[in-house]
Amino acid sequence: MHIDIVSAVPELLDSFLNHSILKRAQDNKTVEIFVHDLHDFADNKHRRIDDYPYGGASGMVMSIQPVEKAITQLQKERHYDEIIFPTPDAPLYNQKTANTLSTLGNIIILCGHYKGIDQRIRDHFITMEVSIGDYVLTGGELAAAIITDSIVRLIPGSISDETSALTDSFQDNLLSPPVYTRPAEYNGWKVPGVLLSGNHKDIDEWQMNEALRKTQQIRPDLLSDDLTE
Ligand code: ADE
Numbered sequence: 001m002h003i004d005i006v007s008a009v010p011e012l013l014d015s016f017l018n019h020s021i022l023k024r025a026q027d028n029k030t031v032e033i034f035v036h037d038l039h040d041f042a043d044n045k046h047r048r049i050d051d052y053p054y055g056g057a058s059g060m061v062m063s064i065q066p067v068e069k070a071i072t073q074l075q076k077e078r079h080y081d082e083i084i085f086p087t088p089d090a091p092l093y094n095q096k097t098a099n100t101l102s103t104l105g106n107i108i109i110l111c112g113h114y115k116g117i118d119q120r121i122r123d124h125f126i127t128m129e130v131s132i133g134d135y136v137l138t139g140g141e142l143a144a145a146i147i148t149d150s151i152v153r154l155i156p157g158s159i160s161d162e163t164s165a166l167t168d169s170f171q172d173n174l175l176s177p178p179v180y181t182r183p184a185e186y187n188g189w190k191v192p193g194v195l196l197s198g199n200h201k202d203i204d205e206w207q208m209n210e211a212l213r214k215t216q217q218i219r220p221d222l223l224s225d226d227l228t229e
Pocket residue numbers: 086087088112130131132133134135136137138139140143
């Protein structure tokens with residue numbers, strides 16, 4: 001998979017993309033991730049990428065020109081399956097969307113900043129808009145990082161234990177059951193006996209019951225939603 005992230009503050013993504021699973025996935029060629037500085041595409045000598053909003057609203061708006069140039073330049077190199085714009089005024093991102101995106105070949109993620117981006121960018125270039133939650137961030141970089149992480153970990157080859165992504169919370173509309181590791185007892189706090197029993201049928205049943213119990217208690221909405229179809 002090939003991911004291009006277009007950002008006005010590319011440094012924000014450096015550390016995130018260069019550690020842990022995302023680094024390994026790039027090193028072993030499971031995914032290629034390139035971050036592009038939006039200022040490099042600005043056709044003005046001050047490399048400005050924003051301007052005042054028409055109509056006199058407060059804040060600055062990201063201009064069309066640098067974004068258009070960035071996207072059309074990238075499109076000369078390859079066809080993109082989706083051009084994604086993370087923004088709070090969009091449908092909520094979830095595991096179902098991550099699953100779908102993880103099967104694609106090439107995507108662009110455009111990080112917004114300031115008060116928003118010129119609507120014509122959204123109308124003419126963006127193919128998918130997603131919000132990562134009902135709160136507002138200063139820019140789209142954190143959202144882009146979250147989207148990238150959630151996609152890449154699903155691509156075979158990025159996680160060493162490949163079954164582990166499939167047993168994540170949300171993959172069956174269920175939250176994950178509790179997990180434990182050694183020691184079996186600490187300060188008198190014991191690991192549930194069934195997990196030490198070696199009986200895989202009992203363990204599977206316990207994990208399923210715990211997943212259901214947790215989901216019912218914490219996120220009952222998931223039990224009536226179909227996030228995975
Ligand atoms: N940019 C700013 N806030 C955001 C949010 N909640 N989701 C996605 N992108 C954003």
